[in-house]
Amino acid sequence: MKYSTLLFLTAAALTLAACSSKQDTGGSSQEQAASSSPTSSQSSENNSEDNKAQVSENPEVENVDKTVSYNGSYYSVAGKYDEIVIANKHYPLSPSYNPGENPTAKSELLKLIADMQAQGYAISDQYSGFRSYDSQTGLYQNYVNQDGKEAADRYSARPGYSEHQTGLAFDLIDSSGNLVQEAGASQWLLDNAYKYGFIVRYQAGKEASTGYMPESWHLRYIGKEAKEISDSGLSLEEYYGFTGGDYTE
Ligand SMILES: [Zn+2]
Numbered sequence: 001m002k003y004s005t006l007l008f009l010t011a012a013a014l015t016l017a018a019c020s021s022k023q024d025t026g027g028s029s030q031e032q033a034a035s036s037s038p039t040s041s042q043s044s045e046n047n048s049e050d051n052k053a054q055v056s057e058n059p060e061v062e063n064v065d066k067t068v069s070y071n072g073s074y075y076s077v078a079g080k081y082d083e084i085v086i087a088n089k090h091y092p093l094s095p096s097y098n099p100g101e102n103p104t105a106k107s108e109l110l111k112l113i114a115d116m117q118a119q120g121y122a123i124s125d126q127y128s129g130f131r132s133y134d135s136q137t138g139l140y141q142n143y144v145n146q147d148g149k150e151a152a153d154r155y156s157a158r159p160g161y162s163e164h165q166t167g168l169a170f171d172l173i174d175s176s177g178n179l180v181q182e183a184g185a186s187q188w189l190l191d192n193a194y195k196y197g198f199i200v201r202y203q204a205g206k207e208a209s210t211g212y213m214p215e216s217w218h219l220r221y222i223g224k225e226a227k228e229i230s231d232s233g234l235s236l237e238e239y240y241g242f243t244g245g246d247y248t249e
Helices: 002-033 041-055 103-118 133-147 149-155 183-196 226-232 236-240
Strands: 068-070 075-078 083-086 123-128 169-174 198-202 215-221
Touching: 083 236, 103 123, 103 169, 103 183, 103 198, 103 215, 133 149, 169 183, 183 198, 183 215, 183 226, 198 226, 226 236
Parallel strands: none
Antiparallel strands: 068 075, 075 083, 123 169, 169 215, 198 215
């Protein structure tokens, strides 16, 4: 009795294990083929390996908006005055695109910081600007190890998808060493950043468009057109009419 029960249970367990692993494999490959279908936590774990393989090569975006061009390094749109580099969860940058900190953007940022300090805001001279593809890879991987992929995706860009890789994005730090979130300073940035050619890139109410939670501290250098964009109340995606939102997988 004991033996036969054990044998039965063992056989049942083996059968279940074989079935479930077959189903998993079939399910995940189907989802990868049809990337539009929603992914379960299991399949998104499976996908992470694929993403690693993908991001080490040049990005290929399937649905490129008519207004968007690609030069092998980055996607861009034609602004009113300048070419506007775009980097979001739909439009990645090439891993080899490594422009460093944009000098014009940096000098405007230093002016903005000095003016905020002069007006009494607790802003540090320190800021977080350019990040190479490789440094973003390390940063993102640390977050994934620490909090898991799903959580990491909520606050950190995957390598190739960070606007910091453009050399045109800067995170402001306060005098305690934290990202700037204080209400007065945040409002000042919304009202005044355009005067230095910047926009507050990730704003409240625009999460579906930008793909990010609000970040009062993250400034994106645009140049002259920052005023029009800022006045419009639109996200960068809405203003130029290009696709944003979350990762497709
Ligand atoms: Zn940032």
